[in-house]
Amino acid sequence: MADANSHTQASPLFLREAEIRRGVELLYFGYANMVRGADGVLATRGLGRAHHRAMYFIARRPGLPVSDLLRLLAITKQSLSRVLGDLQTMQLVAVAVGARDRRQRLLTLTTEGAALEAALFEELRRGMAAAYTAAGQGSVTGFWAVLAGLIPQADRPLVEALQAGL
Template sequence: MPTTSGPNPLFLREEELRQAMEMLFVAQRDVAAQADPVLDRHGLGRAHHRVLAFVAREPGITVTALLDRLKVTKQSLSRVLSELSEGGYVEQGRGLRDRRQRTLKLTEAGAALERELSERQRALIARAYREAGAEAVEGFRRVLLGLMSEGDRARFGEREGAGRAGTARGR
C-alpha cells in the first residue's frame, strides 16, 4: 500500500477540528505576545493595542463603528479610549454629517506607537506567509473569512482575487 504525503483528506474529523481550534488559540497567543514588551513599557494592555490597530486601519472611525468591530461594551471601550486620549495617542472629533458622532484618529504619537506595536507582528506573519506560499496564504484567507460573521466578511471583501497584493480592501 503506497503512502502519500500531503493534507489529510479527512480534515473534518473531530480530532482535526479540535487541533485546528487549539492551533488558532496558540497562534493568536503568539502573535499578540509580540507586542507585549512595547505595551508593558507604555503601561498599556492588549485592549489598547486593538483600539490603536483598528483606528490606524480606519482613521475617522466612529466610536459606534469601533464598538461594532471590537464587540466590547461601551464601558470597556470608554475606559480604554480615555486612557489612550490622556496618553496623547488618540484624538476624538465630531462627525462631518452628524455632529453627535464621535470620530477617532491617531495622533503622531499614537501612529508611532501603533507602528512599533505591530512591527514584530507583521514580521512574524510575513515570515509565515513566505514559508507557506501564495496559494496557502489565499487558502488561509478563505478559511479566516469562513470563520467570520457575515458583516465582518463583507468588510474584507469576498471577491475574486481579494487579499492579493495591490488590490483594494473592501469596506
C-alpha cells in the same frame, strides 16, 4: 505538508475530529503567539492589549466613529470608554466632531499614536511575514479562506469594509 494531503480520495474523512482539533489548536496557538509579540512594546508604555486593539482599528480606519469601533471590538461602550480615555489622556488618540453628524466622535491617532501603532504593527508584521514566507504564497490564500469562513455571515461586511480600498 505532503502528509496533510495523504487522504486524497476520502472526502468522508475530511471533517474527522482530528482535523477539526488540529485547526482549533493551531488557531489558538497561532493567535496567542501573534499577539504576544506586541506585549513587550505595550509594556514600555504601560498599556494593555485592549489599548492595542483600539489603536489598531483607529490606525486602520482614521476618522472611525466610536460606534463602529464598538462593533469591531464587540465590547460595551463602558469598557471602551476606559481604554479610549487612557489613550486620549496619553495624547495617542484625538477626537473630532463629525461633519455630517455632529453627534459622532471621529477617532484618529495623533502623530505619537501613529508612531506607537507602527511599532506595534511591526511586531505583528514580523511574525506574520515569517509565517507567510515559511508557508508559501499558495498557503496564504487558503489561510484567508478558512478564517473568513469562521466569521458569521452577519459580521462579514464589517470585516470586509475594514479591508476595502487598500
